Amino acid sequence: MSELLQTVLDSPERNDLRQFASDLRHQPQLYLLRNDILTAFGTYCSNNQKDAEFCQSSPLAKLIAKVQEIIREDGNLCLVIRPQIATQEAYWLTEDLTVERLSIQELLDTRDRFVNHFHPQEGDVLELDFQPFYDYTPRLRDPKNIGKGVEFLNRYLSSKLFQDYKQGLEALFNFLRLHQYNGSQLLINERISSAEQLSIQIKKLLAYLSDRPADEPFESLRFTLQEFGFEPGWGNTSSRIKETLNILDELIDSPDSQVLAAFLSRIPMIFRIVLVSPHGWFGQEGVLGRPDTGGQVVYVLDQAKSLEKQLQEDITLAGLDVLSATPKIIILTRLIPNSDGTRCNQRLEKVHGTDNAVILRVPLREFNPTLTQNWISRFEFWPYLETFAIDAEKELLAEFSGKPDLIVGNYSDGNLVAFLLSRKLKVTQCNIAHALEKSKYLFSNLYWEESESNYHFSLQFTADLIAMNAANFIISSTYQEIVGTPESVGQYESYNCFTMPDLYHVVHGIELFSPKFNVVPPGVNEQVFFPYTRTEDRMMGDRDRLESMLFTDEDPASVFGTLDDPNKRPIFSMARLDKIKNLTGLAETFGQSLELQAKCNLILVAGKLRVEETNDREEQSEIIRLYEIIDRYNLHGKIRWLGVRLSKSDSGELYRVICDRQGIFVQPALFEAFGLTILESMITGLPTFGTQFGGPLEIIQDGVNGFYINPTHLEETAQKILQFMEKCEQNPNYWYEISTRGIDRVYSAYTWKIHTNKLLSLARVYGFWNFTSQENREDLLRYLESLFYLLFKPRAKELLNQHLERV
Structure with missing residues (x-):
């Protein structure tokens, strides 16, 4: 039983709990949320002339502060208690103060009965449970560390990877052999044929470089390095190459999380990035203030500019100018033929202030030109995402002349497209939700059927579940976006356990303690937004x-x-x-x-x-x-x-x-x-x-x-x-x-400099994790594909049929 609840039952305040529960039973409301509960408790304290200490600090007050919702049914109260962040418990409380713990399934059934006016429904509904897929992955323990996934993962990798020293060194060696740029080998060549030889050659090369001038450029050292077995990517000068090799040498000899993070941050493994933002008016002029734009367009454009700048910096420092290496960023969105004077009808548009970042607009297939040639609300966009992803894949491969290295989804629809693309291309997937609609609309999941014609939450919430579980890593702007505050549930947390009556139950929707979550707030464009005093x-x-x-x-x-x-x-x-x-x-x-x-x-x-x-x-x-x-x-x-x-x-x-x-x-x-x-x-x-x-x-x-x-x-x-x-x-x-x-x-x-440094660091660490962990994600991805094809796609087709009937 909840410690808070047991404390009240064992104290003199037991009678206050009984009386307060009796007051709730006589209220007209059958479903009370936290603010309703606090208001009712305040009224109870006032009516019974309780002092300030009782109202604020008593065991009963502490219990009430943790109760998130109360459902009345047949004279009993269902209490949903959140004893700490990312944790939830549910209990039945009877009139005689008998307490019975509810399972997650029983809680969801209770919510269903409330929506259906307490008439039990015929048969069961589909249960979605992602917990088994996280059983074999590392988990954080302390809620305060949620959102610091990469820090945890670096510690985990540095300890786990080298528990078996030989196996760990072999994994690192194989990872370094992977990297190429446009067919040119990076980092190590065939002259180094084993992990043991790598360690030996590092020390030999460090000895050679110790006598070279610090500012000697890589170009003059290139052929000597090749003889040692090393290719471009270690640095642009003798001193930079020595720094990188020293970090790797230290990592091999005495693995440490900070050393691992420092080394991975220098590996040239990301050159091509896709930022997916399919819905809405996406452009550089004439779109702000239109529906479905605003902060999203500003965020993605600024992110693209900063990513290109940071990647170019990294490429130069890695010594890859000798290969004429250049980064390329593609913002993937939809083409809107009837563009109302904007450039949203242009296939390609260069991003202002960049060398090689573009907006790539892919048109929707003309299922119904009356709709698909015009702007479509994000709430109506779902039927077009699969074919959009199929068409976008061809366009991206052509524009990049190959596969991207990282796909970043934005918003629910963009994240679903990112899932479809990354699944097909086998590329690292990053999700950025910005805002999850589920927590913005009160009771949006409970009463989804009533609002389905306007909002289509059944499609959106299903897409969210698929994308957030598929993602290799998730970026949130704040900690509370993931798990809220001690008083309120976070956006992602709200997906952990919920029901959509007569559609499905989510028993365990997302692992909040997974290291995939990272807090990386955006920056602000300092060229546009700067102090008025300048x-x-x-x-x-x-x-x-x-x-x-x-x-x-x-x-x-x-x-x-x-x-x-x-x-x-x-x-x-x-x-x-x-x-x-x-x-x-x-x-x-x-x-x-x-x-x-x-x-x-x-x-x-x-x-x-x-x-x-x-x-x-x-x-x-x-x-x-x-x-x-x-x-x-x-x-x-x-x-x-x-x-x-x-x-x-x-x-x-x-x-x-x-x-x-x-x-x-x-x-x-x-x-x-x-x-x-x-x-x-x-x-x-x-x-x-x-x-x-x-x-x-x-x-x-x-x-x-x-x-x-x-x-x-x-x-x-x-x-x-x-x-x-x-x-x-x-x-x-x-x-x-x-x-x-x-x-x-x-x-x-x-600042965007802080943001993009962290984002690229995450992409490298999670890329390394995916390679070395030997984690089998195929079972999870198959499960997600089943949800997409058996649950999401039929409902999207129903909506498409409605669209086809519109004039």
């Missing part, structure tokens, strides 16, 4: 144009609202108009606070101004709601709503213009997986208020370099902003203090 890098013409657009221009096609007093301090926000981004919630917060209206103007840059300009249902709904809020609170003269699409450079300058007026940036999302706009605003120097639900908790240090807000508590949010304004009035330096600390925070932890 006036020498700012274009004053752009500044003046954007200032007019933000505060004074009257263009009814792109701006709604005029400001009575444009000189008030601006509250600024920029996001898509959808429910999760919650810009309407920020407008309502502003509308309810007369004090905020007296001190500030609200400036929103958000999508479209008119319902007829978009086909996105959520955006249409939010447009209507925003107008209603403006009218209800009479915000005319106090709000500006800009329905504009901005270039990246304009986005950066927009933040700086708000900085010039000592404004603030508010990110009011109901949930934010990471929060790229928070990085952008902070690095420009704009004091930032970010949602406490999601990634911003790990970016912002509350009260130090920014502020948390609970966007569901409107009055509390308004008060927090007002307190900041008052402090600025009392201390003219306060705005500058928060501004400066925000800038420092981003530069210390969130």
Whole structure:
């Protein structure tokens, strides 16, 4: 039994538990989530005049704080307790306080009965269980180390690999013999025929190099190195070659995790990378602000640029310029024939600011040209992914003149395509979810059938399960994206155990303690987003144009609202108009606070101004709601709503213009997986208020370099902003203090240089792990293929048939 539960039952608070449970049985709600439970307990404490210590620190209070959900059934309570991160237990609690542990299957059956109004369903449903496939892989033990997979794996490999010294050395030797570039052998040649000889030759070559000038270029040493058995890839100078060989020599003689990581980081094994982002409008101009774009496009483009730069650096340092080696990055997306003036109808587009990174757009097959020649929402995109992957494979092989070395998926659909491609090409697969829809929509799995016509969660969640289990490694932007906080369940954690009634039960959906998870936050484009104080890098013409657009221009096609007093301090926000981004919630917060209206103007840059300009249902709904809020609170003269699409450079300058007026940036999302706009605003120097639900908790240090807000508590949010304004009035330096600390925070932890170094290090380590571990993933991959062909594909075909009927 749960220690927390047993402690309460053995204490005088047993009667309080009985009474509280009785109160819950008389509530109208049959299914209570954590906030409902905490509210009910607060009411119980108030009604029974409990003191503060009981309400906050008693054994019962500690138990209630860990209860994630309660389901009432036939007078009994099903308690789902989360005693620690990544752990869940379920119990029945009867009226006489008898406690019975529930298995995972029994818990899922209970949830099913609730959805089906407690009428048991006929027969069983499919059970999905991935646990057996992780039984033979190493696992982390401590939840706090989740997301540090590569560190664990380096330790594991360095100890495990050389337990049998001869076998470990042989595996390392065979791994080094693998690597080539365009048919040219790298690292070691046929003159070194065994692992023992490798060790001997390293020492001989080190002795030879000890007398060579440190800056002697590889070109002049190349033929001598070949005689020793070594090919290009060790370094571009004598000193660099010696460093690399010394690291390998130390690794062979005394294996150590740090030495292994240092050596693998130098191996030239990645030259060609695919970044998969198939849905939405993917381009460099004219796409931001459209549905299914925004932060995703910015992230992938910046990542591509940084990867190319870092790979070129690595290639040069490895001495591969003699082979004219160059990296190539392909962003794989879909071609949209009716591209609405954008370049999304062009097959190839070079990425600005790169030498050899391109956007490759592959068209969808014309099952129904009315749909496939136009943009398709990410919720409707599923039927086209398999044929897209088949066609993309041919295009990629042609563009690379061979196979890629790494495939990185983005979002649920991109990750599924990455699975299909990596499975076929036998290439390392990396997944980046950015945001998993399951945790964004309340009860999305329980009531999937009710929302299937709009969201098709049965396809999305199945795709997520397939891709995340297939991936060789997974990148998350934050720790809590994986396993949440002590109070809340993480996005990946939510896939560990769930039901989709009448479709399937997920008994064990993902191994959270697997070393495949790594926290690698994105960076921010420092050429576009930089501090407002760097006036020498700012274009004053752009500044003046954007200032007019933000505060004074009257263009009814792109701006709604005029400001009575444009000189008030601006509250600024920029996001898509959808429910999760919650810009309407920020407008309502502003509308309810007369004090905020007296001190500030609200400036929103958000999508479209008119319902007829978009086909996105959520955006249409939010447009209507925003107008209603403006009218209800009479915000005319106090709000500006800009329905504009901005270039990246304009986005950066927009933040700086708000900085010039000592404004603030508010990110009011109901949930934010990471929060790229928070990085952008902070690095420009704009004091930032970010949602406490999601990634911003790990970016912002509350009260130090920014502020948390609970966007569901409107009055509390308004008060927090007002307190900041008052402090600025009392201390003219306060705005500058928060501004400066925000800038420092981003530069210390969130740059693309840090991100790409870590990503490439991961790819090399996991490539080495796959080769040396002899791990048999074929059984897992076959299981995943079965899910794809027997579960995902038939449902995708049903959706495709619906699409074929549309005019």
